[in-house]
Amino acid sequence: MVSVTNKGQNRPGIERFLSALKAETFAKYDAVTIGEAYGVPQQDLHQYIGPDGYFLMIFDFLYMNIEVENIDEWYRDRSACTTSDLLVESQQQVQVIEGYLGNVLENHNQPRFLS
Numbered sequence: 536m537v538s539v540t541n542k543g544q545n546r547p548g549i550e551r552f553l554s555a556l557k558a559e560t561f562a563k564y565d566a567v568t569i570g571e572a573y574g575v576p577q578q579d580l581h582q583y584i585g586p587d588g589y590f591l592m593i594f595d596f597l598y599m600n601i602e603v604e605n606i607d608e609w610y611r612d613r614s615a616c617t618t619s620d621l622l623v624e625s626q627q628q629v630q631v632i633e634g635y636l637g638n639v640l641e642n643h644n645q646p647r648f649l650s
Contacts, residue, residue, distance in 0.1 A: 572593045
């Protein structure tokens with residue numbers, strides 16, 4: 536398994552690329568835009584979602600740890616209720632931004648938490 540963090544997350548210049556992508560493509564159409572942006576800190580969400588963000592919505596990975604050594608561990612020590620509370624909290628926080636977070640309840644690389 537290859538690390539997402541080292542090669543695909545928070546790369547230098549990503550904001551220039553995403554700004555140009557929005558200006559040259561997304562902004563020209565009345566379209567829903569969704570990005571997969573693992574590791575976006577809460578304080579930076581306004582740059583990624585909402586009317587002034589790169590996308591209308593991104594997938595919400597904040598409550599998941601997909602960088603675990605053992606893929607069976609991402610949800611360990613979490614109950615369905617705890618995960619539910621985290622999901623509700625994240626949705627309440629983004630209402631201020633006027634953007635959307637798509638809740639990722641299961642990851643194709645990991646065991647099914649909800650099953």
